[in-house]
Amino acid sequence: MEVASVNDRESKQPQADMALYPPAFHALLIQVAALVLSLFIFSAAKFIFNFVLPAIPLLLFHSIFASALSLIRGMDWWWVLIEFIFPPAVVASLLFGLSASFSFFAFVLMLLLFWSTFRTQVPYFPSKSNLPPIILELLPPTLPFSFVDIGSGLGGLLIDLKKLRPESRFEGVEIAPLPWVISLIRVWLLRSDIKLRMRDYVRCDFSQYDVVFAYLSPAVMPGLWEKARSEMRSGAMLMSYEFIIPDVPPDMEINTGENSPVLYVWRI
Structure with a gap:
């Protein structure tokens, strides 16, 4: 696992003025x-x-x-x-x-x-297939955990994680109808117990999860941090792929591969 440099972090800083308007x-x-x-x-x-x-x-x-x-x-x-x-x-x-x-x-x-x-203001972002083993390195190797992907898209990350850690609980939240339907079909074909809901992540109760994973956009990161800080239990982890929370230094910054985004991790 490779820690990202300061230059990597600064290059990912969102431009605040872009978040003022859609x-x-x-x-x-x-x-x-x-x-x-x-x-x-x-x-x-x-x-x-x-x-x-x-x-x-x-x-x-x-x-x-x-x-x-x-x-x-x-x-x-x-x-x-x-x-x-x-x-x-x-x-x-x-x-x-x-x-x-x-x-x-x-x-x-x-x-x-x-x-x-x-x-x-959150577009569809497909995450890369090299993420699951990197994420699992940060989690207990034997104890089951609960994991939610807010903005789960086609469900690829959840499916890959479930294959590697079948004893753990995985859930996905997606607001766009077509990706949500496709992810439902994929999970049904695999006979998996991954739970997928079509809703805005702001309606989710983060206190139910050990890990909240987000691949969203710079526009929503401040609000996501406020929600995580108020709802997530002590010791839980907030992970953000590529996008940092302004003015909140992460506990870990992990390079996920050459020309790949940084995975930022905050411990609550």
Whole structure:
């Protein structure tokens, strides 16, 4: 088990101003700004150089501007990708005349998958498969324990942990409908006794668990700490994958692999 360096910790510090407004609000403003910049480039090329910029390069400029502004604003990688893809996706839908039913189906699918992003500012994060043995190194090797993954997604972490420690109790909480349904199916096929609930983690009683594991987002970490500190019993552990709690130094910082996020651990 490798302890993370101070530089690793500082590189993961969230930007406080990004948590003031929903990321979707920032994304919208960035698209507007990118459109203005693209129109400026188009006008400059036309009136200064007497050159009409073709549609495809203009669209590419828009995408590049949007993704670059996302990086400058410190938005996470999935928002950078969304900002780049959004302009050509809109143009493609207009050019190919996609039906209203197709657009509605795509909207419903995205809503089911990313419902938590719009409600809680917590997008879907799949954790990596190297996490279970690292987590289990921190827990008693023989005594059973209770573990909850708040934001359990497709249930992969819980399933892997249950295989390694079948005597312990594992539960998952997920607010997005589609990942929750998929995790239910996976657990049912495995005949596992993992309990999965579709609810917001703020409705969970943390006092029931020895370990609370979170892979959420910087926006919710201060509130998560307050809930953990008020509900978790003495000696229990709060684990956060990648995201630190501002102004609360962790008891442990564990490198989980090359180019992988840090696992932060607080003992209550």
